[in-house]
Amino acid sequence: MLIDAPVGADAGTKQKLMRQVSDAIEEAYQFQDVRVWLREYPAENIAQDGRVGAEPPRPMCFLEAPELNSIDARRVMAAKIHAAVGEAYSGLANTDETLIMMNHYPLEMAGFAGRLQSDDPEIVEAVRQLNG
Numbered sequence: 806m807l808i809d810a811p812v813g814a815d816a817g818t819k820q821k822l823m824r825q826v827s828d829a830i831e832e833a834y835q836f837q838d839v840r841v842w843l844r845e846y847p848a849e850n851i852a853q854d855g856r857v858g859a860e861p862p863r864p865m866c867f868l869e870a871p872e873l874n875s876i877d878a879r880r881v882m883a884a885k886i887h888a889a890v891g892e893a894y895s896g897l898a899n900t901d902e903t904l905i906m907m908n909h910y911p912l913e914m915a916g917f918a919g920r921l922q923s924d925d926p927e928i929v930e931a932v933r934q935l936n937g
Contacts, residue, residue, distance in 0.1 A: 806830060807867040808890065812845040813897040819843055822893035826866075829885035833878045834870065836931050861899040864890050865906070871922070872909045874936040879907060 806826055814822070823841040830839045851862045866886055873879055883905050891900035912923035912932060922928045 825889035
């Protein structure tokens with residue numbers, strides 16, 4: 806997961822945010838290997854609707870992950886990620902309007918350790934059970 810947000814949260818808050826986001830993703834996918842990248846930008850590097858500094862920044866999150874068929878699991882995960890970002894950036898950003906983009910990939914479109922995920926029987930079975 807990539808999280809784009811304004812600067813200003815302290816190290817402990819960021820650590821808690823990344824743990825909560827990881828937990829939400831692990832709960833939805835039911836397996837580990839979650840990576841969270843936090844990218845923070847100063848206010849002068851954020852434009853919304855072409856205007857710099859006109860309003861509090863609206864955080865954006867990008868989930869790059871295997872297919873997840875359960876819309877309920879996606880709803881719960883989105884709500885938990887939204888809550889974690891809201892807690893971490895309250896007062897620094899417009900967290901009511903956090904955008905979470907979920908990009909889901911079939912296993913043949915993801916490579917890991919030099920091979921396609923679709924060639925790893927353990928991953929294929931885990932995703933089959935997840936989406937069964």
